[in-house]
Amino acid sequence: MQFSKKLINWYSVNKRVLPWRETKNPYYIWLSEIILQQTQVKQGLPYYEAFVAQYPTVFDLANAEEREVLKLWQGLGYYSRARNLHASAKHVVNALKGEFPKTYKELLNLKGVGDYTASAIASICYNEPTAVVDGNVYRVLSRYFAICTPTNGSKGVKEFKLLAQELIDQDNPAEFNQAIMEFGATWCTPKNPKCISCVFQDSCLAFAHNKVEDYPVKIKSAKAKVKYFNFLVFISDDGNTIIERRKGKGIWQNLYQFPLVETKKAVDYTTFRNQIEQHHLLKNIPFKLSLYNSEAIVHKLSHQHLYTKFWIVNVNRLHAEGISVNDIEQFAVPVLIGKFIDAFNFK
DNA sequence: AAGTCGGGGCG
DNA sequence: CGCCCAGACTT
Numbered sequence: 612m613q614f615s616k617k618l619i620n621w622y623s624v625n626k627r628v629l630p631w632r633e634t635k636n637p638y639y640i641w642l643s644e645i646i647l648q649q650t651q652v653k654q655g656l657p658y659y660e661a662f663v664a665q666y667p668t669v670f671d672l673a674n675a676e677e678r679e680v681l682k683l684w685q686g687l688g689y690y691s692r693a694r695n696l697h698a699s700a701k702h703v704v705n706a707l708k709g710e711f712p713k714t715y716k717e718l719l720n721l722k723g724v725g726d727y728t729a730s731a732i733a734s735i736c737y738n739e740p741t742a743v744v745d746g747n748v749y750r751v752l753s754r755y756f757a758i759c760t761p762t763n764g765s766k767g768v769k770e771f772k773l774l775a776q777e778l779i780d781q782d783n784p785a786e787f788n789q790a791i792m793e794f795g796a797t798w799c800t801p802k803n804p805k806c807i808s809c810v811f812q813d814s815c816l817a818f819a820h821n822k823v824e825d826y827p828v829k830i831k832s833a834k835a836k837v838k839y840f841n842f843l844v845f846i847s848d849d850g851n852t853i854i855e856r857r858k859g860k861g862i863w864q865n866l867y868q869f870p871l872v873e874t875k876k877a878v879d880y881t882t883f884r885n886q887i888e889q890h891h892l893l894k895n896i897p898f899k900l901s902l903y904n905s906e907a908i909v910h911k912l913s914h915q916h917l918y919t920k921f922w923i924v925n926v927n928r929l930h931a932e933g934i935s936v937n938d939i940e941q942f943a944v945p946v947l948i949g950k951f952i953d954a955f956n957f958k
Numbered sequence: 959a960a961g962t963c964g965g966g967g968c969g
Numbered sequence: 970c971g972c973c974c975a976g977a978c979t980t
Contacts, residue, residue, distance in 0.1 A: 647975040654966060654974085688964025691978075725977045745975045765959065792975050801973055802969060829972095833961075860979085862963065912964055946965065 614755075615780040615787050621810050622790030625797065627652075630659065632789070637711040637736045638669045641721075644728045645696050649689060652796070658687050669711075672697065673704040681865060681943035688946075690864060695723030715741045726772070734784040742775035743788045744768075747795025752778075753827035754799060757816035762827045835912070839877055840919040842869040842948070843892070844903070844955070847926050851933035852957075853892065854942060862912065867942040869921075877907060877918060887922075892930050899925040903955065910947040921951055 612620075626632070629652065631643035642662055646655040661683055666672035672680070677697050684693035699721040703711060712718045714737070718729035726744070733739035742748075749762040752774055760767040780787040798805050806818050817823045845853045854867045870892060878886070884900050887893055903921040910917040936957040944952065 644975065649964085649974055649976055651966075651974050686965075688966085689976085691963065692976090695977085723977065727976055731975070743975075746973070747975065750973095789975085796975075830960095832972095860962090864963090910965095914962060914964095 614778055617810055618790045618794060619780060619783065619786050621798075622786060622793055626789070626793055627797070629656070630663070635736050637713075637732060639663065640732050640735050641711065641724075641728075642696070644731050645692050645723055646687070648692060648728070650687065655687070658684070669700050669703050669709055672700040677865065678943060682941070685866075685943045685949070686946055690866060692723055694865065698722050699724070711736075713737050715739055731788060734788045738784060740776075740779050740781050740784040742772065742779045742784075743792065744772050744775050745792060745795075747792045747799075748775055749827045750801065751791055751795045751799045754804075754817035754823055755811060755815050757820060757822070757826070759826075759828050761830045763829050763832075833914070835914050835916045837916050837918065839874045839907075840917050841872040841874060841878065841883060842919065842921050842951075843872065843887070843890070843924050844869050844921055844951075845892070845924045845926060845929060845933065846936070846957075847929045847933065849928070850936055851929055852936050852939065853929060853931055853933045854939065854944075862915070863945045865943075867944050868948050878920075883920075883922065893924070893926075894930070896926060896928075896930055901925075903951075908947070908951075917947065919947060921955070 631639055634640070643655075643659055646659050646662070662672075665683055666675065675697065677694065680693050680697045681690060684690060687693075702721065703709060711732075712720065713733075715729045715733040718724050718732050719726070724732070730741040730743045733741050734743070749767075749771055752758065752771055753762060756774070758770070760770050762768075762771060775791075778787075798809060802824070804823055806812060806815075806823055809815065809818070812818055815823075817826050843853070845851075853870055855870055857863045857866055857868060872887060872890070874883075874886075880900075880902055887900075901923045903923055907918040907920055910919055939952060939957070
């Protein structure tokens with residue numbers, strides 16, 4: 612039996628029940644695909660349910676404020692997805708009268724929609740035979756055909772896209788695309804793949820060579836950089852604190868945080884106390900400084916390890932506009948900040 | 959082509 | 970601890 616038929620047969624028996632598999636509404640498919648970028652189903656599922664409940668249509672999403680969308684996205688990471696999601700919803704409503712693009716090529720024009728997502732939506736919603744290539748597809752195909760080309764280089768990207776495009780079931784691209792991803796996610800897994808009970812056991816080249824876990828081949832990524840973050844947690848006598856909206860291009864864009872002082876290396880109490888005497892929020896006012904966590908909290912991201920200290924700054928009155936500590940939960944904050952807020956009793 | 963962007967989970 | 974995840978975008 613040919614690859615695509617065997618795969619779709621496997622899928623019909625083994626697929627998980629998931630809410631976005633109960634619809635072909637492009638708004639819901641688009642929403643699920645954005646949420647699931649670089650995100651496992653288990654992690655993304657509750658966010659999908661929350662977004663569908665909060666924004667049942669693209670019009671509801673377009674009418675929301677960005678800070679509200681970011682708040683609902685809080686904790687999921689890669690926050691540009693949420694900003695692009697919101698911007699694209701506005702574009703669909705305002706420029707396209709609420710009608711989603713219906714072709715791979717047109718879908719690519721939406722912010723946050725690249726080759727993978729455009730292929731997924733076009734195939735699932737409109738039966739366009741455009742092959743998806745995600746992390747699962749790289750793994751399944753590199754093993755089945757024993758392909759050593761690194762999957763994360765430009766050569767590999769082209770090669771695997773072309774191969775998937777040759778394999779896709781022209782009559783049922785929607786099922787094929789979802790099947791190959793589901794197979795990678797649940798059977799042909801990175802560790803301990805279920806080769807013993809695999810329908811491709813007799814034709815998988817990696818299995819024949821006993822090298823299944825040598826695939827896919829990848830170019831090593833750079834090691835994470837170390838940074839030292841010091842957050843100033845102001846507390847005034849009247850129960851206010853200061854949070855700021857992150858600007859610029861870096862991490863956590865448009866999320867909120869306590870005023871941040873980044874240092875080149877870890878600082879002790881005396882060094883830091885002297886350093887922030889000149890801070891614009893502390894100039895010429897009395898304050899009491901105490902360190903919340905004597906041992907730095909290490910927050911690990913893909914490209915940065917953040918060694919973090921939270922400094923409690925007691926003042927009589929704030930030197931800038933503040934918020935009541937009771938209102939802090941209304942703001943979208945990074946997980947690092949959210950964990951502190953939960954652990955620290957503000958009252 | 960290489961960096962950047964999060965956070966959770968697994969062995 | 971390193972690697973992976975229904976990738977996209979910038980430099």
